[in-house]
Amino acid sequence: MPRFVLMRLLQMIPVMLGVSFVVFISVYLVPGDVARTVLGQQASDTAVQALREELGLNRPLLVQYGIWLWDLLHFDLGFSISQRVSVSTLLGEKILNSLILMGFSLFLVITLSFTLSVYSATHFRKIGDRLAIFGTLVMASAPTFWLGILLLYVFSIKFPFFPTSGMHNFYNPGGFWEVVHHATLPAIATAASSIAIVTRVTRSAMIDVITKTYMTALRSRGIRRRRLNYVHMVRNALPSFVNISGLQVGYLFGSAIFSEIIFNWPGIGLQLYDAILQRDVPMIQGCSLVIALMFVISNFLSDYIVRSLDAIKR
Structure with missing residues (x-):
C-alpha cells in the first residue's frame, strides 16, 4: 500500500504541471488586453503600457509562465488585478x-x-x-x-x-x-x-x-x-x-x-x-x-x- 500511494503521488506531479500550463496559456489565448480592460477603454496608451510592464505582460509568454510557476511552487498565486489583494x-x-x-x-x-x-x-x-x-x-x-x-x-x-x-x-x-x-x-x-x-x-x-x-x-x-x-x-x-x-x-x-x-x-x-x-x-x-x-x-x-x-x- 505505501508503494501504491507513493506511485500515485508521483503521477500527480506531471498531471498538475500539465494542468498548470493549460490553465496559464488558455487565459492568454482569450482575445482582449488585460491592461486595457482594467484601466478602461478611455485610458491612454502610455498608462496601458505602464500597467503591462508592472504586471509583466510585456514579457514572452513562456517567461511569464516560468515566473508564475516558480511563484506557484512557493504558494504565491499573485495579486488580484481588480481587488488588489493576494x-x-x-x-x-x-x-x-x-x-x-x-x-x-x-x-x-x-x-x-x-x-x-x-x-x-x-x-x-x-x-x-x-x-x-x-x-x-x-x-x-x-x-x-x-x-x-x-x-x-x-x-x-x-x-x-x-x-x-x-x-x-x-x-x-x-x-x-x-x-x-x-x-x-x-x-x-x-x-x-x-x-x-x-x-x-x-x-x-x-x-x-x-x-x-x-x-x-x-x-x-x-x-x-x-x-x-x-x-x-x-x-x-x-x-x-x-x-x-x-x-x-x-x-x-x-x-x-x-x-x-x-x-x-x-x-x-x-x-x-x-x-x-x-x-x-x-x-x-x-x-x-x-x-x-x-x-x-x-x-x-x-x-x-x-x-x-x-x-x-x-
Missing part, C-alpha cells in the same frame, strides 16, 4: 465555502444514489426499477443552471420555503442549520446529475453481481434473499460505488460554479465568474487551478479507497 488570501475563505456546498452535495449523492441503486437492483425490471431509471434519466438530462433556476423559482419565490441567495441570513447570521437551510437548493441542483450517474453505474454493478455463479450457489444453499441482497450483493458492488462516487467529487466542485452563481453562494464558482467578467487573470488562474486540483485529489482518494477495499476482501 489571490491566496482571498481564495482561502472561498474554498471553504465551496467545500461546504460540495460536502452537502456529496452527502446527497452518496445517500440517495446508494438507496436508489439497491432498491432498483433488488426490484429488477419491476415498476419501482423502471421509475427509478426514468427519474435518473431526467436528472442526468437536466442542466445544473436550468435546474437551479427552476428550484429557485418554485421553492424560493413561488413557495418561499428556502432563501433565494447567500450562505447566511445577512442581518442575523446563524449556525449550522441555517447553513444547511441555505445550501439545500444549490446542493440539490449540483448533485442531481451525479446522483443519476452513480445510481445507474452502481445499479448495473449490483445486477451483474446478482447474476454471478457464486450468488446462484449461495441461493441454492438456502441463504435468505435479504442476506444475499444486503450483504453479498452490496459488498461485492461496493468498489464500483466508491470509485464512481469518488470521481464525482471533482465534478461536483466544478459544477457547483453554476449553482453558486444562481444562488449567489460565496464560493470559488462565484469568484471565478466575477474574475472572468473583470478579466482578472491571476484570480482566474487561481480558481481554475484549485478546481483542477480537486479533481486530481478526488481521483487519488477514490483509487486509494478502492485499493483498501480490495485488500480487505483478500
Whole structure:
C-alpha cells in the first residue's frame, strides 16, 4: 500500500504541471488586453503600457509562465488585478465555502444514489426499477443552471420555503442549520446529475453481481434473499460505488460554479465568474487551478479507497 500511494503521488506531479500550463496559456489565448480592460477603454496608451510592464505582460509568454510557476511552487498565486489583494488570501475563505456546498452535495449523492441503486437492483425490471431509471434519466438530462433556476423559482419565490441567495441570513447570521437551510437548493441542483450517474453505474454493478455463479450457489444453499441482497450483493458492488462516487467529487466542485452563481453562494464558482467578467487573470488562474486540483485529489482518494477495499476482501 505505501508503494501504491507513493506511485500515485508521483503521477500527480506531471498531471498538475500539465494542468498548470493549460490553465496559464488558455487565459492568454482569450482575445482582449488585460491592461486595457482594467484601466478602461478611455485610458491612454502610455498608462496601458505602464500597467503591462508592472504586471509583466510585456514579457514572452513562456517567461511569464516560468515566473508564475516558480511563484506557484512557493504558494504565491499573485495579486488580484481588480481587488488588489493576494489571490491566496482571498481564495482561502472561498474554498471553504465551496467545500461546504460540495460536502452537502456529496452527502446527497452518496445517500440517495446508494438507496436508489439497491432498491432498483433488488426490484429488477419491476415498476419501482423502471421509475427509478426514468427519474435518473431526467436528472442526468437536466442542466445544473436550468435546474437551479427552476428550484429557485418554485421553492424560493413561488413557495418561499428556502432563501433565494447567500450562505447566511445577512442581518442575523446563524449556525449550522441555517447553513444547511441555505445550501439545500444549490446542493440539490449540483448533485442531481451525479446522483443519476452513480445510481445507474452502481445499479448495473449490483445486477451483474446478482447474476454471478457464486450468488446462484449461495441461493441454492438456502441463504435468505435479504442476506444475499444486503450483504453479498452490496459488498461485492461496493468498489464500483466508491470509485464512481469518488470521481464525482471533482465534478461536483466544478459544477457547483453554476449553482453558486444562481444562488449567489460565496464560493470559488462565484469568484471565478466575477474574475472572468473583470478579466482578472491571476484570480482566474487561481480558481481554475484549485478546481483542477480537486479533481486530481478526488481521483487519488477514490483509487486509494478502492485499493483498501480490495485488500480487505483478500
